[in-house]
Amino acid sequence: MMRVSPCLLLALFLAGTSPALPQDPGTVEDKPLPPLANPDSASTPARELFARKREPVPLAARAIGFYSSGCLAGAVALPINGPTWQVMRLSRNRNWGHPDLVAFLERLAEKAKKVGWNGLLVGDMSQPRGGPMLSGHASHQVGLDADIWLTPMPDRTLSREEREFMSAVNMVREDRLDVDPNVWTHERTELIRAAARDAEVERIFVNAAIKKALCREAGPDRDWLAKVRPWWGHDYHFHVRIYCPVDSPQCKPQPPPEPGDGCGHELDYWFSDAVLHPAPPTEPAKPKPSLTMANLPAACRQVLIAP
Secondary structure (H helix, E strand, C coil): CCCCCHHHHHHHHHHCCCCCCCCCCCCCCCCCCCCCCCCCCCCCCHHHHHCCCCCCCCCCCEEEEECCEEEEECCEECCCEECCEEECCHHHCCCEECHHHHHHHHHHHHHHHHCCCCCEEECCCECCCCCCCCCCCCCCCCCCEEEEECCCCCCCCCCHHHHHHCCCCCCECCCCCCECCCCCCHHHHHHHHHHHCCCCEEEEEECHHHHHHHHHHCCCCCHHHHHEEECCCCCCEEEEEECCCCCCCCECCCCCCCCCCCCCHHHHHHHCHHHHCCCCCCCCCCCCCCCCHHHCCCHHHHHHHCC
């Protein structure tokens, strides 16, 4: 597993994403979580509270807060089966999002067929009421983030067991300097291009090796590359983030990306020896304090306690 320093963790938190493991984490068991000893304690981690909410709150759709510190009212579920998509890891119950996110995924799935992609395998979106998760992400809290596998959908409906345990395909070469030519295809570039050109998309996160491949294959149509940014992990999927919706005045947007296509010297950092072969930490990293309800917008308490 990748070693991540405390400073890096802080940077990741502020960026609103997390150092996703190269292979997506294991399943979350599909059974009730044990009761909390003191659910009203101010120190109870918010992830413990939101993970126990299995249904959305019946309020008007609103993304509340920032991508890594917020919640979601009026969530809708992406159906687990569609004409051009299937949802993975069903036991996690993370196929929820703001209606704008669901509409985007349905739209992208249709566009994907036109670029030679059989259909989308959709990973984590958000929980029914958003908020922090028990595992896997610092972001995905306000219903505006979705992970899309870089493995195409099969020509059949996957079983529940396959959706839980089937692995996505690693796109990155063993030395991590480029994509693996044995698995990477230009259709993947076209799929990410189609996502980035959608007007609702604010940012896309990919592994730096994938960003390098996109830069190489983009051709003269390059303006969309500004939205695609390298980030730790993301070897197996790309992470799409859409803009704050107009119906969500309490949603906090992310600062715009740096100008340019991101294909110049700024990529050098990601292939430096310090990043590819980090030195072992001199002392154990201190765990980052868990978010509590006090760290989230005040409106999230109403989202949490609503019947």
